[in-house]
Amino acid sequence: MSLYAxxxxxxxxxxxxxxxxxxxxxxxxxxxxxxxxxxxTAHGDLAINAAMVLAKAARTNxxxxxxxxxxxxxxxxxxxxxxIAGPGFINLKLSPDAWRTELDTIVRQAGAxxxxxxxxxxxxxxxxxxANPTGPLHVGHCRGAVVGDSLANLLAAAGYQVVREYYxxxxxxxxxxxxxxxxxxxxxxxGEGIGEIPEGLYPGDYLVPxxxxxxxEFGDCFAGEDEDVWLELFRSRAISxxxxxxxxxxxxxxxxxxxxASEAELQRSGAAxxxxxxxxxxxxxxxxxxxxxxxxxxxxxxxxxELTLFRSTQFGDDQDRPMQRPDGRxxxxxxxxxxxxxxxxxADHLVNIWVKRVQAAVRALTDGRVDLDVKLVQxxxxxxxxxxxxxxxxxxxxxxxxxxxxxxxxxxxxxxxLTRRADAPLDFDFAHVVEASQxxxxxxxxxxxxxxxxxxxxxxxxxxxxDARADLGLLDEEELAxxxxxxxYPRTVEAAATTHEPHRIAFYLYDLAAAFHALWHRxxxxxxxxxxxxxxxxxxxxxxxxxxxIGQIIRSGLALMGVAATEEMR
RNA sequence: GCGCCCGUAGCUCAGUCGGAUAGAGCACGAGCCUUCUAAGCUUGGGGUCGCAGGUUCGAAUCCUGCCGGGCGCGCCA
Numbered sequence: 216m217s218l219y220a221x222x223x224x225x226x227x228x229x230x231x232x233x234x235x236x237x238x239x240x241x242x243x244x245x246x247x248x249x250x251x252x253x254x255x256t257a258h259g260d261l262a263i264n265a266a267m268v269l270a271k272a273a274r275t276n277x278x279x280x281x282x283x284x285x286x287x288x289x290x291x292x293x294x295x296x297x298x299i300a301g302p303g304f305i306n307l308k309l310s311p312d313a314w315r316t317e318l319d320t321i322v323r324q325a326g327a328x329x330x331x332x333x334x335x336x337x338x339x340x341x342x343x344x345x346a347n348p349t350g351p352l353h354v355g356h357c358r359g360a361v362v363g364d365s366l367a368n369l370l371a372a373a374g375y376q377v378v379r380e381y382y383x384x385x386x387x388x389x390x391x392x393x394x395x396x397x398x399x400x401x402x403x404x405x406g407e408g409i410g411e412i413p414e415g416l417y418p419g420d421y422l423v424p425x426x427x428x429x430x431x432e433f434g435d436c437f438a439g440e441d442e443d444v445w446l447e448l449f450r451s452r453a454i455s456x457x458x459x460x461x462x463x464x465x466x467x468x469x470x471x472x473x474x475x476a477s478e479a480e481l482q483r484s485g486a487a488x489x490x491x492x493x494x495x496x497x498x499x500x501x502x503x504x505x506x507x508x509x510x511x512x513x514x515x516x517x518x519x520x521e522l523t524l525f526r527s528t529q530f531g532d533d534q535d536r537p538m539q540r541p542d543g544r545x546x547x548x549x550x551x552x553x554x555x556x557x558x559x560x561x562a563d564h565l566v567n568i569w570v571k572r573v574q575a576a577v578r579a580l581t582d583g584r585v586d587l588d589v590k591l592v593q594x595x596x597x598x599x600x601x602x603x604x605x606x607x608x609x610x611x612x613x614x615x616x617x618x619x620x621x622x623x624x625x626x627x628x629x630x631x632x633l634t635r636r637a638d639a640p641l642d643f644d645f646a647h648v649v650e651a652s653q654x655x656x657x658x659x660x661x662x663x664x665x666x667x668x669x670x671x672x673x674x675x676x677x678x679x680x681x682d683a684r685a686d687l688g689l690l691d692e693e694e695l696a697x698x699x700x701x702x703x704y705p706r707t708v709e710a711a712a713t714t715h716e717p718h719r720i721a722f723y724l725y726d727l728a729a730a731f732h733a734l735w736h737r738x739x740x741x742x743x744x745x746x747x748x749x750x751x752x753x754x755x756x757x758x759x760x761x762x763x764x765i766g767q768i769i770r771s772g773l774a775l776m777g778v779a780a781t782e783e784m785r
Numbered sequence: 786g787c788g789c790c791c792g793u794a795g796c797u798c799a800g801u802c803g804g805a806u807a808g809a810g811c812a813c814g815a816g817c818c819u820u821c822u823a824a825g826c827u828u829g830g831g832g833u834c835g836c837a838g839g840u841u842c843g844a845a846u847c848c849u850g851c852c853g854g855g856c857g858c859g860c861c862a
Binding site for chain 1: 786787788789790791797798799800801802803804805806807809810811817818820821822823824825826827842843855856857858859860861862
């Protein structure tokens with residue numbers, strides 16, 4: 216249990232004591248009661264808002280209620296003072312020993328520090344990337360991939376059971392186009408001159424080796440044949456080759472999905488019929504005609520048709536959604552709803568990174584048991600030394616994911632993608648992100664870790680044993696302030712996990728690194744304030760303990776982001 | 786036309802289920818290298834939190850309207 220959680224429990228006990236005395240009503244809602252770090256560290260170590268939150272229910276004013284609560288908190292063993300401040304905050308100061316114990320806990324728990332069980336084993340399905348299997352991933356997929364993967368890491372650390380899933384859209388017309396493109400490459404491999412790739416087919420040369428393999432395996436027996444002879448074979452070969460490509464690209468970012476769910480398979484399984492049946496039984500399906508879509512070009516043909524519609528508007532959607540066409544074929548929404556229903560059967564929470572509009576269907580199909588969070592990840596704008604990188608839609612001038620990783624490295628890509636909230640656009644400058652300066656947060660955080668690693672090496676050279684127990688009583692106020700910041704790591708992880716906001720880890724690590732760099736530089740003015748002090752092994756040992764704890768947290772935090780912690784800078 | 790997101794320092798952005806004097810980096814000004822890597826640190830100035838109402842003991846945060854920007858809006862995939 217984290218320090219903040221421990222004090223939240225202690226506070227709860229104090230409030231319980233006040234119930235029989237009639238000070239706090241038993242039925243008072245305590246959900247908003249919080250134990251937090253104060254905004255200003257001068258206020259103390261822990262800020263408690265209980266009196267302000269409960270004053271109304273207790274029919275008194277916040278400061279009066281605080282007067283009842285504070286003395287009982289002050290009586291707790293590690294609390295040195297409980298002051299009432301401002302509108303009714305209770306600010307606790309903890310004894311230095313409390314923080315020394317916390318420091319000890321960080322080092323002892325190592326990688327487990329910051330993990331929690333707030334997810335209590337609930338199942339979360341995180342679906343991310345899900346790019347169409349028609350070619351390599353491009354840079355636009357990077358951000359969703361990183362956000363999804365890091366979020367999955369966070370949820371796992373917070374005690375959820377996580378499934379990482381990729382939805383393969385392998386049933387639509389675009390995979391037939393892919394198959395035709397492959398057939399062209401196949402004929403090319405047989406020595407036929409194919410000239411320019413016709414408009415509407417995929418021109419990328421990643422299909423060349425796949426075509427060559429088919430030529431090798433089957434010779435020319437499909438060369439002059441009609442499409443219905445070879446389409447299915449070529450489609451399945453193309454898709455599996457593209458998925459290999461995609462898996463390879465994802466591996467460059469250190470990403471591995473647990474499950475690749477196939478749309479085609481889903482359709483064959485009859486899941487869509489089942490989903491429709493469920494909705495029908497809830498009277499949420501009717502035959503109807505939709506209005507002409509607003510975004511449609513006025514010149515485009517459009518004829519109203521009677522469709523099988525889901526009453527999506529009953530669940531807050533802006534229009535009812537078609538499930539089936541008049542000829543009985545499933546719409547994209549139809550299979551997508553079925554797909555999410557299938558996921559929901561084995562999960563308590565669903566998270567989608569990217570664009571899907573199936574919340575209403577999930578709510579309807581699961582009677583609200585399963586929630587779906589759709590995280591819309593905004594564009595990444597690419598720059599090179601301030602100049603926008605032009606990306607034409609035509610063929611190969613797309614910057615691929617592999618290009619970016621090759622140029623700046625996995626760690627830089629992953630970290631940078633988490634330096635903004637997911638729903639804000641992100642600028643990514645190739646020149647900027649490889650700079651070794653404070654402007655580059657990746658470097659800045661890794662530099663702090665490298666400095667700590669270097670301390671470990673120096674300590675070993677100086678013959679300092681890490682086996683000896685450190686006397687943490689030797690740490691001063693400034694050093695304990697760093698411990699206090701470190702102690703916020705567990706609640707930061709919990710908050711990032713529950714809000715589905717992995718960027719919070721990046722910002723926290725940046726703050727922690729800044730605080731460490733500042734402490735490090737005390738040694739510039741005064742050698743006695745360095746981490747390793749000559750002829751003072753006890754003090755050095757204690758400070759080393761602090762440095763190791765900070766290093767541990769940076770490592771853990773970076774691991775959640777999927778970024779390696781470097782041992783030294785080069 | 787409708788929906789979602791955003792509007793915070795000159796620039797790029799954080800801001801804890803509403804809480805105390807709104808923060809960081811860059812840029813600008815002033816300091817700090819015979820060093821455990823100065824690839825860094827310290828410090829100063831700089832804000833009508835888009836605008837106007839509302840809810841509240843308390844609003845950058847919640848609600849309503851307006852202004853400005855982004856994204857999305859097929860029975861396609």
